[in-house]
Amino acid sequence: MSNRLIETIAGAAVIAVAVGFAAYSYSRAGINTVEGYEIMASFNRIDGLVVGNDVRVSGVKIGTVTAQELDPDTYMAVVKMSVRSDLALPLDSSAKIASDGLLGGKFVALEPGGDIDMIEAGGEIEFTQGSVNLEDIIGQVIYSSTNSDN
Structure with a gap:
């Protein structure tokens, strides 16, 4: 009886x-969402990007992917993101799906443009580049090396 107790x-x-360890790790990891205004961007591919991933400018987290x-009309992936309200992004800014290294996670990298007009809340980033599929690139390299041997 006492052993069970x-x-x-x-x-x-x-x-x-x-x-306690999980709560401490979560609080120190900086994975909380960024409150701010919502913008969106359409991509041809968003492989590996999930809700909660970072939105970064120059490597600094300024937002979070929210949806x-x-x-259904264009078959493009629409990514909605929340960006810090103290940052204004020019209308000609661009967005791309980038990777944290070879095995790292994905994030949205924003490149501010030079336009004097800014993207409004609910606005859309026009210039985008989708994610690169690593398996396709490796397959192309292998295929091209086997064809060059013939």
Whole structure:
């Protein structure tokens, strides 16, 4: 009887420590969403991009991907993102799906333009570049190297 009580208390302590560690890790990771105004962009591919991924300018997180959907008319992936309200992006800004390295996650990289007019809340970034499919590139390299040997 006393062994079960000790095991139960030890199990509860382990669970409490695990929950505490998870909460601490979440708070220190900086993965919370950025509050601000919403903009959107349409891409031909968004492979690997998920809701909650970063939106960055010059490598600095300025927003969060809040939603993604398929436009049934154009078959383009529409990505909605929340951007810090203290930042104004010029109308001719561009967006691309970038990667955090070879095995890293995806994020939206914004490149501010030079227009004097700014994107309004709910506006759209016109100039976009979708994600690059690594498997396709590797396949092309392998295919081209086998064809050059013939």
